[in-house]
Amino acid sequence: MRVCKSRAITTIIIGHVTKEGNIAGPRVLEHMVDTVLYLEGERYNQYRILRGVKNRFGSTNEIGMFEMQEEGMGEITNPSDVLISEREDALSRFLHRL
Helix, strand or coil: CHHHHHCCCCCCCCCCECCCCCECCCCHHHHHCCEEEEEECCCCCCEEEEEEEEECCCCCCCEEEEEEECCEEEECCCHHHHHHHHHHHHHHHHHHHC
């Protein structure tokens, strides 16, 4: 940390999250960083959510929604469209079963 701060080097530390949703290991990891981000998603689902849990310099009330594509993870610029279409698809499947 001392070297990174003295040379203005951006450092990304990747930690593990437990089944309960907590950062594994000592809490010192969470306290020594400026930002904690969770990348959430199911293995076989194409969508991922990037959620800010801690941000020393601003709000954590924002999320980013991404889609897994052939080229990698791409931004979804209008998440409402995706969420509404998913809901409509689920409703139509439910009604079809009736």
